[in-house]
Amino acid sequence: MKKHIVLLPGDGIGMEVTLAAKDVLEAVAEEFDHTFTFESKDIGGSAINNHGTPLPEETTSACRNADAVLLGAVGGPEWDNNPSHLRPEKGLLGIRKELNLFANLRPVKGFSNLLHASPLKREVVEDSDLLIVRELTGGLYFGTPSERRNNGQSVVDTLAYERHEIERIVRRSFDAAMLRRKHLTSVDKANVLESSKMWREVVEEIKEDYPQVTVEHMLVDAAAMKLITNPAQFDVLVTENMFGDILSDEASVLTGSLGMLPSASMNEKGFGLYEPVHGSAPDIAGQGIANPLATILSAALMLRHSFHMEHEAQRIESAVNQALEQGYHTSDLHIPGGSRVDTDKMTHLVIDLLKA
Amino acid sequence: MKKHIVLLPGDGIGMEVTLAAKDVLEAVAEEFDHTFTFESKDIGGSAINNHGTPLPEETTSACRNADAVLLGAVGGPEWDNNPSHLRPEKGLLGIRKELNLFANLRPVKGFSNLLHASPLKREVVEDSDLLIVRELTGGLYFGTPSERRNNGQSVVDTLAYERHEIERIVRRSFDAAMLRRKHLTSVDKANVLESSKMWREVVEEIKEDYPQVTVEHMLVDAAAMKLITNPAQFDVLVTENMFGDILSDEASVLTGSLGMLPSASMNEKGFGLYEPVHGSAPDIAGQGIANPLATILSAALMLRHSFHMEHEAQRIESAVNQALEQGYHTSDLHIPGGSRVDTDKMTHLVIDLLKA
Ligand SMILES: CC(C)[C@H](C(=O)O)[C@@H](O)C(=O)O
Ligand SMILES: CC(C)[C@H](C(=O)O)[C@@H](O)C(=O)O
Numbered sequence: 033m034k035k036h037i038v039l040l041p042g043d044g045i046g047m048e049v050t051l052a053a054k055d056v057l058e059a060v061a062e063e064f065d066h067t068f069t070f071e072s073k074d075i076g077g078s079a080i081n082n083h084g085t086p087l088p089e090e091t092t093s094a095c096r097n098a099d100a101v102l103l104g105a106v107g108g109p110e111w112d113n114n115p116s117h118l119r120p121e122k123g124l125l126g127i128r129k130e131l132n133l134f135a136n137l138r139p140v141k142g143f144s145n146l147l148h149a150s151p152l153k154r155e156v157v158e159d160s161d162l163l164i165v166r167e168l169t170g171g172l173y174f175g176t177p178s179e180r181r182n183n184g185q186s187v188v189d190t191l192a193y194e195r196h197e198i199e200r201i202v203r204r205s206f207d208a209a210m211l212r213r214k215h216l217t218s219v220d221k222a223n224v225l226e227s228s229k230m231w232r233e234v235v236e237e238i239k240e241d242y243p244q245v246t247v248e249h250m251l252v253d254a255a256a257m258k259l260i261t262n263p264a265q266f267d268v269l270v271t272e273n274m275f276g277d278i279l280s281d282e283a284s285v286l287t288g289s290l291g292m293l294p295s296a297s298m299n300e301k302g303f304g305l306y307e308p309v310h311g312s313a314p315d316i317a318g319q320g321i322a323n324p325l326a327t328i329l330s331a332a333l334m335l336r337h338s339f340h341m342e343h344e345a346q347r348i349e350s351a352v353n354q355a356l357e358q359g360y361h362t363s364d365l366h367i368p369g370g371s372r373v374d375t376d377k378m379t380h381l382v383i384d385l386l387k388a
Numbered sequence: 389m390k391k392h393i394v395l396l397p398g399d400g401i402g403m404e405v406t407l408a409a410k411d412v413l414e415a416v417a418e419e420f421d422h423t424f425t426f427e428s429k430d431i432g433g434s435a436i437n438n439h440g441t442p443l444p445e446e447t448t449s450a451c452r453n454a455d456a457v458l459l460g461a462v463g464g465p466e467w468d469n470n471p472s473h474l475r476p477e478k479g480l481l482g483i484r485k486e487l488n489l490f491a492n493l494r495p496v497k498g499f500s501n502l503l504h505a506s507p508l509k510r511e512v513v514e515d516s517d518l519l520i521v522r523e524l525t526g527g528l529y530f531g532t533p534s535e536r537r538n539n540g541q542s543v544v545d546t547l548a549y550e551r552h553e554i555e556r557i558v559r560r561s562f563d564a565a566m567l568r569r570k571h572l573t574s575v576d577k578a579n580v581l582e583s584s585k586m587w588r589e590v591v592e593e594i595k596e597d598y599p600q601v602t603v604e605h606m607l608v609d610a611a612a613m614k615l616i617t618n619p620a621q622f623d624v625l626v627t628e629n630m631f632g633d634i635l636s637d638e639a640s641v642l643t644g645s646l647g648m649l650p651s652a653s654m655n656e657k658g659f660g661l662y663e664p665v666h667g668s669a670p671d672i673a674g675q676g677i678a679n680p681l682a683t684i685l686s687a688a689l690m691l692r693h694s695f696h697m698e699h700e701a702q703r704i705e706s707a708v709n710q711a712l713e714q715g716y717h718t719s720d721l722h723i724p725g726g727s728r729v730d731t732d733k734m735t736h737l738v739i740d741l742l743k744a
Contacts, residue, residue: 192545
């Protein structure tokens with residue numbers, strides 16, 4: 033197959049990890065006889081510096097013409113005091129909205145020989161394997177009005193949804209549950225919010241179409257507790273944009289290896305933007321020591337979800353697993369008795385293992 | 389001193405734990421020569437059953453005429469399928485709003501011989517001692533519009549604040565920090581929400597009046613992570629109503645003893661409603677085995693914050709500590725080598741220890 037991929041390295045370690053994942057994708061192409069072409073565009077802080085805006089029009093249009101997008105990370109202290117429209121994260125929020133990437137998938141699963149780094153006791157966290165499906169283009173993030181009023185004496189933000197926006201994310205989460213353990217937890221605050229009441233109704237309607245899936249409704253405050261006390265009880269969780277932001281970051285630290293977590297943000301047609309969950313880590317940028325595995329695993333999600341290359345995706349994932357099992361780790365992690373390697377070495381280990 | 393206290397037992401174990409705390413308050417009165425008078429009113433499910441509404445007018449007016457209010461817990465499966473206005477939690481939301489209880493204080497501190505029950509590793513959680521200050525009468529909970537639109541095809545909720553509402557909760561949190569380790573973390577989502585930008589500005593303004601307090605701004609998603617990876621880094625956190633709901637429940641499970649956590653909800657004048665953080669536990673209601681300590685510790689907060697009886701408050705707190713140190717615990721907890729006791733026995737242990 034022939035596929036065109038836009039790379040959005042972004043800021044900080046974004047460049048290093050994106051190039052690492054590109055190398056892995058090229059190895060996959062060679063191995064499986066695909067043709068992947070690449071093009072790199074600016075987003076975030078680097079786009080502010082080069083084009084005066086965090087999301088240049090040419091970045092958006094390149095993404096529209098691509099088969100998939102791989103993003104590194106955005107942000108850094110250089111832009112922290114910029115006015116709101118010149119902040120790196122506006123690029124991220126903008127591209128999600130422009131490309132209609134309403135479904136954010138964040139799988140969380142521990143790696144056995146990294147679990148010792150978890151803040152949780154091993155017996156609490158060890159069997160966790162969950163997927164958070166976060167609505168990404170609506171809710172409290174994008175509702176209007178979002179403004180000051182009365183000469184700055186008051187302020188409002190708006191949590192807004194169209195029914196069809198809730199329906200499509202809920203359907204997506206049922207589909208995901210069907211491919212997993214067939215358990216769906218819908219997270220809301222239906223004892224307070226009208227939008228949550230509607231969310232709950234939509235889930236109740238759509239579940240008729242998925243009789244094999246067990247559905248549970250959970251309040252967001254209870255979910256925040258249970259993610260810690262018993263993360264293994266969850267399979268797929270689906271929730272509103274802001275709730276999903278909070279819960280997915282909460283979930284990301286449970287296994288002790290934030291540097292390993294990939295994510296996918298997709299539209300209705302299976303087009304997606306793939307990115308690691310971790311940030312731009314400006315403190316270690318440019319040193320060649322960043323952990324490329326979350327971005328490499330994001331590339332695997334791209335192969336699976338956008339290109340339907342399940343076999344290729346699994347080859348990447350098992351190569352990453354093997355590298356860890358052999359004790360290789362970057363400096364953000366520690367494996368007792370293992371060997372610390374840099375970005376480049378880790379990337380080539382993965383490539384060698386996937387070709388083997 | 390003479391003080392009049394309204395008891396709102398509510399539902400489930402609410403009655404048992406409220407009566408336990410009343411016994412402790414009576415012992416304090418005797419010991420320190422105060423006169424506490426009590427009056428009991430319905431709220432939540434029991435109010436729905438007895439008066440057809442979760443918050444009868446006579447409950448509200450009794451609270452208005454009291455010096456402080458002690459609440460047990462509301463809710464239970466009996467009312468789970470009621471329409472929205474006949475749900476127990478509407479009583480809770482209503483009384484907060486009616487009495488203008490805008491400041492919800494939730495201290496979280498581990499008890500050394502209960503920490504083994506924490507889902508977190510002991511070294512991660514052991515030095516945690518934090519206070520979450522949650523805004524309780526505004527934000528996403530109470531903003532209007534909160535309604536369906538376009539024939540039910542869309543829905544909105546509103547996160548609204550007046551500047552003075554942000555100012556008063558921020559001031560309250562600075563005051564709290566001054567009495568503790570003088571560190572304040574203001575939690576917001578200023579990279580997305582206009583209300584959070586205003587929140588951040590208000591914190592920056594008010595901090596000029598508290599030069600001794602170190603202030604940090606943290607995004608809510610980062611706070612959700614750091615509460616787990618390094619809870620000991622926090623002293624006082626202050627945040628919006630919905631963020632506070634999520635983060636305070638998340639924080640409540642860190643120490644492994646949810647059944648021990650008190651809370652205070654206060655107005656501008658120091659009047660307050662005090663209640664345990666735990667729920668109504670319908671599964672064990674009426675068996676006389678509920679843990680009364682969170683409610684007893686809530687009564688201690690009442691003495692401290694509403695009645696300025698610091699010494700009396702400390703006597704209760706140290707009696708509770710001693711009971712645990714002697715190995716006594718209720719059935720929700722476990723102390724290796726300790727003795728399991730029922731509600732009544734635990735209450736009398738605390739009373740004996742505080743008189744000693
Ligand atoms: C950078 C920020 C705007 C973004 C969000 O809140 O969505 C980030 O936290 C994320 O989760 O991808
Ligand atoms: C019962 C519910 C409405 C309430 C809230 O969300 O405030 C509860 O979760 C709490 O935190 O006291």
